[in-house]
Amino acid sequence: MARMYYEKDCDLNALNGKVIAIIGYGSQGHAHAMNLRDSGCNVIMGLRPGKSWDKATKDGFEVYTVAEATAKADIVMMLVNDERAADIYKESVAANLKDGAALAFAHGFNIRYQQIQPAANIDVFMAAPKGPGHTVRSQYVAGKGVPCLVACEQDATGKCMDIALAYIAGIGGARAGVMETTMYEETETDLFGEQTVLCGGVVDLMQCGFEVLVEAGYQPENAYFECIHEMKLIIDLINKGGVAAMNYSISDTAEFGEYVSGPRVLPHDEIKANMRKVLSDIQDGTFAGRWIAENKNGRTFFNSKRNNLAKHQMEVVGEELRNNMLWKDTQGGDDGLDSASN
Numbered sequence: 001m002a003r004m005y006y007e008k009d010c011d012l013n014a015l016n017g018k019v020i021a022i023i024g025y026g027s028q029g030h031a032h033a034m035n036l037r038d039s040g041c042n043v044i045m046g047l048r049p050g051k052s053w054d055k056a057t058k059d060g061f062e063v064y065t066v067a068e069a070t071a072k073a074d075i076v077m078m079l080v081n082d083e084r085a086a087d088i089y090k091e092s093v094a095a096n097l098k099d100g101a102a103l104a105f106a107h108g109f110n111i112r113y114q115q116i117q118p119a120a121n122i123d124v125f126m127a128a129p130k131g132p133g134h135t136v137r138s139q140y141v142a143g144k145g146v147p148c149l150v151a152c153e154q155d156a157t158g159k160c161m162d163i164a165l166a167y168i169a170g171i172g173g174a175r176a177g178v179m180e181t182t183m184y185e186e187t188e189t190d191l192f193g194e195q196t197v198l199c200g201g202v203v204d205l206m207q208c209g210f211e212v213l214v215e216a217g218y219q220p221e222n223a224y225f226e227c228i229h230e231m232k233l234i235i236d237l238i239n240k241g242g243v244a245a246m247n248y249s250i251s252d253t254a255e256f257g258e259y260v261s262g263p264r265v266l267p268h269d270e271i272k273a274n275m276r277k278v279l280s281d282i283q284d285g286t287f288a289g290r291w292i293a294e295n296k297n298g299r300t301f302f303n304s305k306r307n308n309l310a311k312h313q314m315e316v317v318g319e320e321l322r323n324n325m326l327w328k329d330t331q332g333g334d335d336g337l338d339s340a341s342n
Contacts, residue, residue: 004180005174020073021064022046023046024078027132033056036170038140044069046067074098075104076093078106100156102164103123108183123154123160125150126153127149153182165178
């Protein structure tokens with residue numbers, strides 16, 4: 001069983017007298033910075049001149065260049081996208097870290113795939129909320145928290161875990177619970193979940209269902225409601241009480257269909273064999289190498305796929321429906337250029 005920590009296990013006083021530099025002011029960056037400040041921590045921002053700099057200044061933070069903020073800080077939290085973090089670290093962070101400082105991440109990608117290789121004289125930890133930045137902020141404001149993962153990858157000072165847990169307490173995560181892991185395990189399971197189930201798997205499944213109904217002559221609006229809109233309703237039930245709670249809430253007809261048709265659409269042996277291939281690519285670095293190369297080569301494949309998806313009938317119909325329904329989602333976060341990937 002994974003080890004869990006809660007507020008009683010975290011001493012926020014471990015951050016007393018320490019300057020925390022948040023690098024990036026997007027989805028996660030703004031939430032971490034605001035929550036830590038509201039917890040009484042000394043927070044500064046490390047940003048590039050531009051929109052994020054102006055917004056952070058307007059929100060009352062002291063803003064410096066990344067190099068300047070790093071030099072002033074005892075804890076440097078990297079909350080920029082995976083594909084940008086290594087260059088920023090090499091250009092502005094590495095040479096400016098204090099001896100005995102802590103370098104922190106909300107995702108283990110750059111450590112796992114050695115795009116960032118910290119010096120031996122600093123602590124390295126991960127504080128990873130399992131939710132988007134606007135939720136990290138809204139839950140904190142509501143007196144709650146988003147569950148977090150914690151990992152201490154390099155303990156140069158002997159106090160790395162204490163600092164990591166204090167940091168998570170500062171952003172509100174200890175109110176919900178903190179699970180100990182490693183940056184290797186977090187990275188590999190996170191990428192796997194995104195690619196096979198949460199993003200790649202679910203999107204392809206919804207798209208296939210939508211296309212089958214439309215090609216059979218049904219209204220695309222009905223196809224959207226049945227195969228896409230109701231996905232959230234089902235997931236909310238599972239989040240509350242597992243698959244059993246979902247089955248309790250749906251009709252017996254729907255539950256019977258789950259048992260007889262689910263395996264026909266997604267034959268377990270075949271699906272698991274394909275998933276193992278995806279996992280292998282993640283474990284041996286094939287996927288990471290492809291993503292790093294994609295960013296160096298202008299994102300041609302990435303951008304073409306994104307553009308094609310935007311034109312798909314599923315997306316066009318969905319936008320029309322959302323714009324005409326009272327259930328249109330008005331909740332959003334700051335997902336700017338400096339947002340972290342998680």
